[in-house]
Amino acid sequence: MADVAAKAGVSRALVSIIFRNQAGAGRETRERVLRVADEIGYRPDSAARLLARGRSRTLGVMFTVHQTFHTDLITGIYPEAERLGYDVLLSGATRGRSEAKAIEALLSHRCEAVILLGPDADPANLDALARRTVAVSVSRRVPQARVDFVHSAEGKGVRQAMDHLVELGHRRIVHIDGGRGPGSAERRRAYRAAMRRHGLEDEARVIPGHHTEESGVETGRLLLDERDAGRPLPTAVLAGNDRCAMGLLMALTRAGVDVPRDLSVVGYDDSHLSHLMPIGLTTVRQDALLMAEHAVRFAVERLEDKELQPREAVLDPKLVVRGTSGPVPG
Amino acid sequence: MADVAAKAGVSRALVSIIFRNQAGAGRETRERVLRVADEIGYRPDSAARLLARGRSRTLGVMFTVHQTFHTDLITGIYPEAERLGYDVLLSGATRGRSEAKAIEALLSHRCEAVILLGPDADPANLDALARRTVAVSVSRRVPQARVDFVHSAEGKGVRQAMDHLVELGHRRIVHIDGGRGPGSAERRRAYRAAMRRHGLEDEARVIPGHHTEESGVETGRLLLDERDAGRPLPTAVLAGNDRCAMGLLMALTRAGVDVPRDLSVVGYDDSHLSHLMPIGLTTVRQDALLMAEHAVRFAVERLEDKELQPREAVLDPKLVVRGTSGPVPG
DNA sequence: GCGCTCTACTAGCGCGCTCTAGTTCGAGTA
DNA sequence: TACTCGAACTAGAGCGCGCTAGTAGAGCGC
Numbered sequence: 001m002a003d004v005a006a007k008a009g010v011s012r013a014l015v016s017i018i019f020r021n022q023a024g025a026g027r028e029t030r031e032r033v034l035r036v037a038d039e040i041g042y043r044p045d046s047a048a049r050l051l052a053r054g055r056s057r058t059l060g061v062m063f064t065v066h067q068t069f070h071t072d073l074i075t076g077i078y079p080e081a082e083r084l085g086y087d088v089l090l091s092g093a094t095r096g097r098s099e100a101k102a103i104e105a106l107l108s109h110r111c112e113a114v115i116l117l118g119p120d121a122d123p124a125n126l127d128a129l130a131r132r133t134v135a136v137s138v139s140r141r142v143p144q145a146r147v148d149f150v151h152s153a154e155g156k157g158v159r160q161a162m163d164h165l166v167e168l169g170h171r172r173i174v175h176i177d178g179g180r181g182p183g184s185a186e187r188r189r190a191y192r193a194a195m196r197r198h199g200l201e202d203e204a205r206v207i208p209g210h211h212t213e214e215s216g217v218e219t220g221r222l223l224l225d226e227r228d229a230g231r232p233l234p235t236a237v238l239a240g241n242d243r244c245a246m247g248l249l250m251a252l253t254r255a256g257v258d259v260p261r262d263l264s265v266v267g268y269d270d271s272h273l274s275h276l277m278p279i280g281l282t283t284v285r286q287d288a289l290l291m292a293e294h295a296v297r298f299a300v301e302r303l304e305d306k307e308l309q310p311r312e313a314v315l316d317p318k319l320v321v322r323g324t325s326g327p328v329p330g
Numbered sequence: 331m332a333d334v335a336a337k338a339g340v341s342r343a344l345v346s347i348i349f350r351n352q353a354g355a356g357r358e359t360r361e362r363v364l365r366v367a368d369e370i371g372y373r374p375d376s377a378a379r380l381l382a383r384g385r386s387r388t389l390g391v392m393f394t395v396h397q398t399f400h401t402d403l404i405t406g407i408y409p410e411a412e413r414l415g416y417d418v419l420l421s422g423a424t425r426g427r428s429e430a431k432a433i434e435a436l437l438s439h440r441c442e443a444v445i446l447l448g449p450d451a452d453p454a455n456l457d458a459l460a461r462r463t464v465a466v467s468v469s470r471r472v473p474q475a476r477v478d479f480v481h482s483a484e485g486k487g488v489r490q491a492m493d494h495l496v497e498l499g500h501r502r503i504v505h506i507d508g509g510r511g512p513g514s515a516e517r518r519r520a521y522r523a524a525m526r527r528h529g530l531e532d533e534a535r536v537i538p539g540h541h542t543e544e545s546g547v548e549t550g551r552l553l554l555d556e557r558d559a560g561r562p563l564p565t566a567v568l569a570g571n572d573r574c575a576m577g578l579l580m581a582l583t584r585a586g587v588d589v590p591r592d593l594s595v596v597g598y599d600d601s602h603l604s605h606l607m608p609i610g611l612t613t614v615r616q617d618a619l620l621m622a623e624h625a626v627r628f629a630v631e632r633l634e635d636k637e638l639q640p641r642e643a644v645l646d647p648k649l650v651v652r653g654t655s656g657p658v659p660g
Numbered sequence: 661g662c663g664c665t666c667t668a669c670t671a672g673c674g675c676g677c678t679c680t681a682g683t684t685c686g687a688g689t690a
Numbered sequence: 691t692a693c694t695c696g697a698a699c700t701a702g703a704g705c706g707c708g709c710t711a712g713t714a715g716a717g718c719g720c
């Protein structure tokens with residue numbers, strides 16, 4: 001920076017002003033300085049900038065690398081953060097790299113706030129985190145911690161899906177659980193409630209699972225084995241999420257089960273996977289873009305006004321009927 | 331830090347020494363300082379630390395959020411970087427956020443080197459980047475730029491796949507191209523060469539596509555339409571990558587085509603998708619872990635020895651035969 | 661008692677930037 | 691002409707740490 005200043009014949013302060021796009025520099029000088037900087041190959045050093053102004057204007061995002069819905073969220077986080085003048089740093093949790101480690105990395109890189117996508121950490125740890133910094137949880141409610149919370153109204157989504165299936169004449173509707181996955185508990189509860197409301201409690205069945213393709217494949221196998229053992233297939237399955245629905249579809253289709261003629265499948269998320277199948281996956285749309293925007297806004301607003309209390313945003317999901325759901329067979 | 335020093339009754343320098351785990355502090359003092367720091371809630375400020383020592387020991391990774399193989403690579407990058415004492419920062423390219431922007435973000439966060447996963451940027455830009463910093467390209471060769479390069483021997487992989495198919499009796503083998511995707515050109519060439527080598531040049535057919543599920547679905551539709559118009563289906567398809575193979579499988583299976591009885595499908599990458607299908611995808615395994623390790627090591631070694639020239643690592647891929655390939659029908 | 665070494669510690673500069681409180685100068689105003 | 695005012699620019703402190711060069715004092719052999 002000193003070099004640029006010297007070569008352009010101005011003070012360092014003016015160079016600083018120009019690079020911050022601040023008023024107070026003549027048009028001509030501005031251009032000259034920028035040209036010189038370009039020649040020298042000067043780029044402002046963010047570490048020093050950070051240190052000097054005491055703020056990083058950076059948001060950290062913790063996500064799980066293999067969750068497709070997270071990548072959809074990230075796609076929405078970037079533009080909204082940029083709009084508000086913030087940088088985004090990503091830190092992935094993988095097998096072999098815990099969420100705690102991922103979060104630690106973000107903090108040590110001076111993120112002012114962290115956005116956690118479907119965190120699975122111990123609530124106590126999250127609370128400790130929330131005391132140190134501004135934190136936003138997406139998809140997972142953590143009542144014990146002072147965090148903002150963005151999610152969709154799981155109950156409403158499941159209810160729409162169930163009403164849709166019942167309207168199509170389905171009664172033997174099975175739910176594949178999402179285990180400890182974010183939103184699973186709510187979805188499970190809503191499934192049970194819907195079955196009860198439609199007078200189908202005797203048919204209600206929750207099969208334990210996860211939010212992964214593997215889980216869908218396994219459940220598919222299980223159902224097929226049961227069929228071979230004499231128990232009829234359900235006529236509809238409400239999967240824990242889209243990935244699970246995908247796995248299930250692959251397993252069933254592979255075995256000659258025609259979806260939706262023989263069996264209907266409904267997913268959850270409307271991640272970009274849903275459009276892939278030639279017939280399209282009927283699923284409950286969580287608006288990733290909108291969720292991302294809320295998460296970013298919550299974080300930023302709490303950064304700018306420290307008195308603000310953590311908030312909760314509940315977005316209405318919407319059933320998207322595509323090709324994997326149809327009238328009950330027969 | 332000054333507070334800690336004051337409260338513990340020592341100098342700031344000693345606190346610094348203790349927090350860097352350096353020799354030169356008494357055991358007793360060390361404990362006292364750490365205790366005091368904990369009470370105050372002091373955490374070393376990485377921006378200042380960075381500024382003072384002039385090195386960040388941070389690697390930046392640019393990836394495409396929706397590419398499953400990239401997430402596999404990331405899973406391998408983290409542990410290797412940690413082993414070598416480096417931090418990792420992720421920056422994703424998405425629709426609406428170009429690679430250039432993603433890379434810019436990494437640099438401005440003071441990454442000492444950038445690892446680019448399947449970069450699709452203009453070679454000239456990459457070269458400009460390579461002059462500014464240490465850069466490693468994974469999967470995509472950029473001969474014009476001073477970057478390290480890690481890839482698998484596409485030719486060998488394709489050859490193994492083709493030999494496998496020909497051994498099974500296939501002759502009408504189609505290749506779905508990966509467009510501008512990394513490795514596509516090499517795979518296409520190797521496909522053509524293999525067809526020629528087996529005396530099948532008349533049967534050779536390259537269908538333009540991309541490294542996405544959508545592309546697989548589209549190609550599936552195309553092939554089915556052609557079949558309905560009287561042109562026989564190929565007996566085997568070599569897809570551009572696993573995602574493409576997945577899309578193809580969904581489209582075909584959906585239409586009642588039995589894989590592998592009626593048609594064999596071979597993917598490329600062995601991303602975690604490959605294990606999902608009940609029968610498993612026959613694919614060419616690129617060892618993501620090993621590729622990740624090489625990429626990290628190249629970057630780090632060039633950082634520690636500035637004289638080092640960019641290098642190239644070619645890893646041998648390996649055909650993994652699973653359930654989607656079988657003898658030619660009839 | 662002396663010089664020597666070794667451990668434990670400290671003073672203070674500098675990393676590259678931002679920001680406050682100025683100074684300079686030319687144009688506008690009474 | 692004398693004064694004000696705003697735009698353009700500058701000096702220099704300070705952000706929180708790392709590091710070099712140094713000091714104080716204890717322990718040791720002779």
